Amino acid sequence: MIVAAWTVCAGTVMPAAADTDPRGYLTKMKAQEMWKVADGTGITVAVIDSGVKDIPGLEGRVLPGMSFMEPPFERPDVSYPPHEDFVGHGTTMTAGIVGDGSAGGPRGLAPGAKVLPIRTSVGTPMAFAVASEAAKGIRYAADNGAKVINLSIGMTQDWPMGKIKPAVEYAQSKGVLIFAAMGNEGEGNNWTNVIAALPGVLGVGAVDEDGQVMPFSSHGPDTDLSAPGGQVLNRCNGNKDWCVGDGGTSYATSLASASAALVWSAHPDWTANQVARVLIQTAGGPVDGAKRSDWVGYGAVRPRKVLLDHEGDPGVPDADPLASPAPAKAPTPSAEQTAAAPRRVESADAESGLSWQWPALGAVVALSLGITVLVKRRRR
Template identity: 30%
Template sequence: MPNCRPFILFLLLSTTVFSGYAQSSLKGWHLKDLKKDSFNGISLSETYEFLKDKKSYTVIVAVIDSGVDTTHEDLKNILWRNPGEIPGNGIDDDKNGYIDDIYGWNFLGNRNGENLRKASDEKTRLYHRYKALFAGKGLQEDSLPSTEKASYQLWSKVEREMQTNAEEHAELMFVDVALKTLKKYDKLLREEMKRDTFTSEDLEKYQPANSAGRQAKLGYLTSTKMLGFDGDESNTSILSQLTEYASVRKDAMSSKDIAPPNYRETIIKDDYYNINDKYYGNADVMGPNPMHGTHVTGIIAAQRDNDLGIDGVADNVKIMTIRAIPDGDEYDKDVALAIKYAVDNGARVINMSFGKAFSPEKKWVDEAVQYASQKDVLLVHAAGNESANLDEKDNYPNANLEAFQKRADNFINVGASSDPRIGDGRLVADFSNFGTKNVDVLAPGVKIYSTLPGKHDYGFLKGTSMASPVVTGIAALIRSYYPALSARQVKYAIEQSAAACTDTTIKVLKPGTKELTPLNNICETGGVVNALLAIQIAATLHPEEKPFVPREPFKKLKSSK
């Protein structure tokens, strides 16, 4: 599932406090410069000052996500349009196997226009896939044929993780109570205020006419603050998130005894275990829930010259939209085919703000990552939001290409940074996954303002899903202004920009704990990406003439900050 949809799980674990900064002053903080603006952003204005006399070339960036609102005022002009396809004629004009793929492709649909919105988690799918074969059999691994041992090991791990505990049940009860209470307050407040949508900031200013309204106001504000929702989050968004979370948790808790519905079999109807059955889906790249993908897309490339909303990181980009991420865990087949579709249709950078704990068809995804590497395409992936050490816990997709017994050299895994003036005062986001071997860099991922579904809508979200497109935007900038550089060189420039910020004397709170640790214990480079430094490093590189030589250990460079 998308790694950084505003999950209730980490909202329940930490309350957000904004240290007196007005919401408006935090819009675009991730683009600012530490020295000039006192925010740990990526120095984007300074980057464009450095680039002002240089020529740029249009770069296609693929966003593999939940869908994108193609009608948004800040996105409609930066969307990729397939030059080989005639819109709406029902013909595969470019003969790539996908009919009317104008903006990209939706791997979560069928030819009748129906779309898959919800999917179970991969753990549950695996449990029921092997349950009849292994459950209650008292099997000994050594007695199994070699063809079944790997499946049995995987199923045994899944079975252990299917157990629920008292804490999970208590958490669900808490959410259920909070949801019922908020619905009651919401109904009263909408009637009192005579409006269907409002934020906590709106409610703070409102003076109810009676005691019932005052009680509803106090109860609503208290509940949303306790849950960690920001003041500018709408009532409809809050209720939607709580409802979705409660539904997902209830399904997960009952899924050991009752197999969840196979929504894929009902709607998509592909031969899932056949990777060559790949021409399924439809051209509806928006889908039923494009919030996550719309926000991600705006961070990368929202139009910079239109005096509307926000500015994306990259200024000469066309976004190819590929819908492959449902509410729930994504399917390996869709991810693999989405990567290949992006590569085959000209993408130079691919953003992947999603992840999961199990990947049974990892071989397909590994082959797609390797294919992207052979075609010189850079993949940028969100590290995830479980406050977990990825050197100890699996998270997929990743750079470890088991099928090829190598690590991908075109893959960047991104954790989330913050700023001491934002949230709980941490430099590293409390929810971010980390790891000195399996997280490469950090990028701003807290209180990120970007586009939302609705032609004129914008808002804040947080997560490594917001950090990944910051890095994708920087990668697109490099590929736009220095198009001769390889994906590996772009990766090198970005990672060196983060390494330049490493200071072994700086200690930060390890995500999910109160433990202080050096910043270079959080990710491989030990730092936060900086667009200006990355561009300056890229400007010194020469196009590769020989096979790429693995880089030396990261060097401490002089930072413009």
């Protein structure tokens, strides 16, 4: 099954003008203070997704990019530009990283960064081609200046890994840091994204702006970090408006990617391993004192600890921090993060129409062999 690791709770979506502040996580993360130190300038984040629509708030922040979107069988002559988006998913991720906050949209966590849009068939009847398209996109990103690759798309079976895994290894050999959404099946089958199981890829779970675990967040040994994925601004109504709803692990992944851009912008001489290491070291660890948990990994990303408090030891440049026996400095418990098992949604909520399943945005490839999740082998 190839899907977008994204969901909007239909029961809670509301106009962006509602009283709910969907950008409260920026205040919690002390974004304004961080931007005085670094805002992502000099860092390119590749968003491999459904494309990016040219909308107010993204002007001058999105590079030309590339589309690997397959044309429909009956129209092989059709081409799709990277600066268009049928479903709004890639546009949402891009705004969460670099948006300027205008026209009702979100202010990105790394507004000085650039996004390299790479369009795939997510959200179309050609979605079965996403694995091949994403693999090409990963290589393109690595060859065209991306320091960070954001994969807020998911695959729940391991057969596409024959294409994805070599592309990931190629990008890593070029010094690129890759984040992948864990998925939004935490209350269902707990299907997890097999891309997050690949060595060296950072799997991202979702918490709310207070650091509480989101029950829908898929979880397991491949969860490495977490970030806000609750009530945020999403593109809705056919990618025509902004609405408030749960952004899921997709949005959380965009914030993790933006956090890496902030840290890398402040320390441009660091390697991908060093950026990953300090993000792990400074994450808001489980309140029970555990080093990590399957729900939040090493904890919620806190780039302010690096930029404002000067915490984190980047360590040696070539050692993968996920392969090390332990981070150089164990994450400290924080009121910003709890790893306690999330409260189960009561049956009354389920009856109201809440669903945290990954939406199949277009054709779904389902194999009768079932779902096989790769065991994560840390690279190097």
